[in-house]
Amino acid sequence: MFIAYAVVTVITIAANAWIAIADFARAKFVLANSAEVGVPQSWLPMLGTLKAAGAAGLLLGLLGVQFIGRAAAIGLVLFFIGAIAVHIRARVFRNIVFPGSFLVLAAASLLLAVA
Template identity: 60%
Template sequence: MEFTIFTAYVAATVLTAVANAGIATLDFIHHKQVLENMAQVDVPESWLPVLGTLKAAGAVGLLVGIIVPPIGTAAAVGLTIFYIGAIITHLRAREYTIAPATAYLLLAVVTLAQEWPHKPSHGIRTLQSLKER
């Protein structure tokens, strides 16, 4: 298989989606480390379902975006904003262990940056257009 920019885009998208689905799952099961991190930055545990849902929606949106690019772009923008907010929340609480949030932010930004060259003018990729890549 020939390595193309589209292949890199799909790989980055899938990696970002899987990473966000994983962290969303930890939110949904109220994982101990997630709870500890939230307590350190004064985010109430009651926010976990919302935070997990946002991450999961971003993951699904990225995958759907492989076929419907505007949805992928919206998901990547949403995740980028989400993780910028997470970093700000940590810094405001004077909690400087921001490496995980920064890693997720970088994944979202890389995915967003790769969205732009793959947008067909009509906004939806056909199966034929995917095969041609």
């Protein structure tokens, strides 16, 4: 079971680190998506920091600080539930699969961490 947890969590870490970097760099697709769902550009550094903190927390969980890893997974699950809610509120469904994918990864990391 640890191998499944490790693999899923490493993928979740990589995905969240990548999207955090994209937020910090103000990548074109990030700017376009945030404008489409009504998230101000001024929020991007905070959102990137939350994603990066989640990735760092998951890494700490893998390294043995289990309560931090679980807390990070819970935080990421809540974060991406919020992202999906923002997409639904804005009625932007064409790219809702992206926050949905991040949510699935975070939830899988959490479930495997507590199993």
